[in-house]
Amino acid sequence: MIKTILFDVDGVILSEERYFDASALTVWEMIHSDAYLGLAGDDFDPAPQEPVIRCVRDTVFDQDKVLDLIKSRGINSNWDMVFLAYSYQIIRLCERLLPAKGAEVKELLRNQLDRDGLALLRDWARHEAADFVIDYAAFTGDFAKGNAQKAEMLTYLNEIAKERIGVDTQMFSRTSDLWELCQETFQEWYLGDARVTSSIGRESFQKGKKGFLADEIPLVDPAKLRELLLQLKEKGITLGIGTGRPTIETHVPLAELHLLDVFDPNRVISASHVLDAETSYPEYAPLAKPHPFCYLKGLAGLDSDDKSVLLQNLPIENPREVLIVGDSLADLLAARAIGCQFAATLTGLSGQAARSTMEKEKADYILNDVSEIMQIFN
Template sequence: MIKTILFDVDGVFLSEERYFDASALTVWELLHNKLYLGLPGDEFTPDPEEEVIRRVRRTVFAEDQVLDFIKSRGINSNWDMVFLAFSYQLIRLCEKLRPHKPEQVEAILQGPVDRAELNQLGEWARQYEPDFALDFAAFTADFAKSNVQKSELLLYLNELAKEHCQVETSQFSRNSQLWALCQETFQEWYLGDGRVASSIGRETQQPGKKGFLTDEIPIVEPAKIKEVLRELQEKGYTLGIGTGRPTIETHVPLAELGLLEHFDPQRVVTASHVLQAETAFPEKAPLAKPNPFCYVKGLLGLQQSDEQTLAYPLPIANGDEVLIVGDSLADLLAARAIGCRFAATLTGLSGQAARSKFEQEQADYILNDVSEILTIL
């Protein structure tokens, strides 16, 4: 009998569209803003019109084919998506620049990559390869040559660097300076100038970003979801959250929609908690989904230490008492690792098209949207 229900947020309560928009804009900025690579070919602005946002996303994610591929391989973090998409273009740029600056490009690929290195590569690109053409669709074809899944996708960038640039490196990983740069730049876009400092500990590098946090799109009408959550509480279920969003990006929109109050505060686990655990236990990283850490933490409660959470024996003995509700393969894999039940919602990026995938993976339940959860309890 189910006693605890742990929900994902994106693709369950809130649309992922603005997250994907911010991801595409982050890649766009890293490529075209002179604070970073500053490649010619597109005029960068920190305050793009909606028409520009739509164009950038179509271009950077190749009509969402890149997004579909990344999510199909078990990646659920927008930070990882940005890192993958940008790093791939960076490798292809280095491939073009290596004949002009062989030793220098090799040194950059083998050492930590931060703003200074991107500035240098951008300068060489403008000098030696002014007509360099970004090929965003090539991402899927290159990664499809391998069978790597989940966090291995990030490490596979090292193999692509060797293939395209003949350089042995281990710099492409979630613990790299480049990954942190991608993560912080994404936060600038999503939170905007007014909120970013509280998230990453500094003001935005590029002022002028409004942010998307107050422009969230609920998947189901908030009053309807609020009633569903209230009924679940009345029936005695303990409700929690396990999300790839940082804390501020979880609390603010859910509070504004009147939903946050229905969850046990000790069971609202976010990417901020995941990053904290990765910092304390780097040897355990990555802990983002599909790693079950955030859901195990939600099951045990925030009062449990990260050490206790990481040591908790899996699969759990009382798996039938826990239900995870999510929209992605990463959520399903996390539930499987825990040994609990899983309900898939068909409100993620792929929509109804995801049904066959969840049927193939034998999800316990498949819901058109989260409001149907009462029908399976």
């Protein structure tokens, strides 16, 4: 008997589209803006119109082929997606700079790459690699050569750097200065100037971004979903959330859609809580999905000690009492680690095309969208 249901948000309750748009815009800015690499090719505008956003996303993610590959390997974090796509182009640029700046490039990549390092690359590129051509589509070919999964994809960049540049480095990881810079720049895009300070502790580095938080797209009618969630609560089921969104990006849109209050506030777990745990216990990082931490924390509650959650024996006792509802392979892998049931919704990036994957992975339930969840209890 199911006693607790934990829902992912993106691809289940809210569309992922704006997250992917913000991810593409982040990579675009960090490549073309003079505040970062400043490479020629596209003029940078912090407030692009919708046709420009569509064009940027189609280009940066190669008609979503790059996104499909990343998600198929178990990566569920938009911050990681930005880091992967951006770092790969940095490696390609450094390869182009080898004839003129070989020793300097290798030394740069042996250390942390921050704003000062990007400024160096910008200056070198303008003087020594003006003919450098960005190739976003090449990402899928290079990563297809290996079998890196989940967090290993980030460190696989070090192998690509070794192969292309001949440098031994460990700078490409989720604990790097560059990853943090990608994460903060993404937050600028998604939250906009008015809200970003509360998320990253500073104003937008480049102002003019409106943000997407007020432009969320629900995947099912919010009033219908609220009614279904209330029916589940009437059955005595505890409802929680385990999402890769930070807290503000979870609370604001769900509250505006009149859904947040339906969930147990002690069981609404976000990427902010995951980052807090990683900061306190770096030896356990990374803890983002497909690591089960956010769902285990949802079961234990926000008032639980992170260390006790990390030391939770798996699979949990009475796993059939827990249902996780998600759209991605990362959610499924987290549920599998916990030992609980998993319901896949076909409203993520791949849509109905994800059905074959979920069938192959033996998801307990496959729903066209979250509104079909009551079928599980009939």
